[in-house]
Amino acid sequence: MIRVLIADDETMMRAGARAILSADPEIEVVAEASDGREAVELVLRHRPDVALLDVQMPHLDGLDASSAILRSGVGTAVIIFTTFGKDDYISRALSEGASGFLLKSGDPRDLIAGVRAVADGAAYLSPEAAHHVIRGMSSGRTARGTAARERVGRLSAREQEVLALLGQGLANAQIARRLRLVEGTVKTHVSSILTRLGVDNRVQAAIIAHEAGLLDRVE
Template sequence: MIRVLIADDETMMRAGARAILSADPEIEVVAEASTGREAVELVRRHRPDVALLDVQMPQLDGLDAASEILKSDAGTAVIIFTTFSNDDYIARALGEGASGFLLKSGDPRDLIAGVHAVADGAAYLSPEAAHRVIRGLPTARMARGSAARERVDRLSSREREVLTLLGEGLSNAQIARRLRLVEGTVKTHVSSILTRLAVGNRVQAAIIAYEAGLIESVD
């Protein structure tokens, strides 16, 4: 069972998200918060697998709440769930270590898929957010390709294999099946990769994999 916390200052939005997630028998909404500060406190109390956070909330916005949650020892992954899709929000969310970025205007199925993916250790971006990230990568790849290759060269051959599949959006379980490894071994490799690359989440690692040339360009 995937345990989820929903944080949004609008009661109707919380109810809508709860209704969508509750339609999946593998997801349980364990808590709701109306402020960022309350979200942080409830995460510490309930330790959900995933925290679904709106950006604009009183007391503490969703991005600052995400930062506090990810620095805690709760082991909770964060998805930013918002009406805003500008590049600054996406960049800051990923920079804080969020594993997902979803738009409230998107397909409800994206919300369920995103919760499953993030709970399984993968990253999940809404199609528009993913397009914005990928669109900015070619320039970044040219500017930072050499530095990215130097960082990737520090990895073992197995870690580079894992990084490539991680960058293609595969979860730990999918990587394990592809490489015929135990899932726990993949988790160990991913943890080592994040440490060696000095990044805070899988999306940042995937960007480095792209810049280093491990992943082909997406048109």
Template structure:
């Protein structure tokens, strides 16, 4: 069962998200919060697998709440679930460690798919957010590619393959099946990759995988 915290200052939005998630028998909404500070407290109390946070909330916005949650809880992954899709929100969300970015105006199936993906250790961006991330990367493509390749060169050949599969959106379990490894070994590789690349989460590592052109090799 995937345990989810919903945080939004609008009760109707929480009710709508709860109704969508409740349609999936593998998802349970275990707590709700009306502001960012309460969301952080609820994460500490309930230890959900996924925290679904709005951006604009009182006391503490969703982006700062993301940093606080990930600083104090190793169990909970964060998805930003918002009406706003500007580049600054997306960039700050990913920089602060969010594993997903979804738009409230998107297909309800994206919400369920995103929760499953993030709970399984993968990253998930709405199509519009993914497009904005890719467009942003292309603006400084050459210099970033060079830096990413230097970072990837720090890894072993096996770690580069794992990074490529991680960047392609595969979860630890999927990578293990693809490479005929036990999942614990993949988790060890991922931890080593994050440490050697000096990044804080899988999303940041996946960006490096794309910039270093490791995705084609992984496929």
């Protein structure tokens, strides 16, 4: 069972998200919060697998709440869920360790898919958010590509294969199947990749994989 916390200052939005997630028998909404401060407190109390956070909330906005949750060490993954698709929101959320970014205007199926993917250790961006990220990477890819390739060059050949698949958004179990490895071995590779790249999470590693052109090699 995937345990989820929903934080949004609008009662109807919380109810809508709960209704969508409740359609999946393997997802349980264990708590709801109406502001960022309450969201952090409830995460510490309930330790859900995933926290779904709106950006604009009173007392503590979703981005600051996300940072507090990720720093707490409880192991809860964060998805930012908002009406705003601004590049700076997306960039900040991902750079600070959020595992997903969803727009409220998107397909309701993205919400379930996102929660499932993030709970399984993968990253998830809605199609609209992915467009923003790819556009941002494309605008400065030449400058950042050289640095990214240097960082990726420190990895072993196998780690580069794992990183390329991680960059596609695959979870550990999916990577294990593609490379015919034991899932535990993939977890070890992912941990090593994050350390050697000097990043905090899979999303940041995936961005480096894109910038280095690793996904161009994936068949």
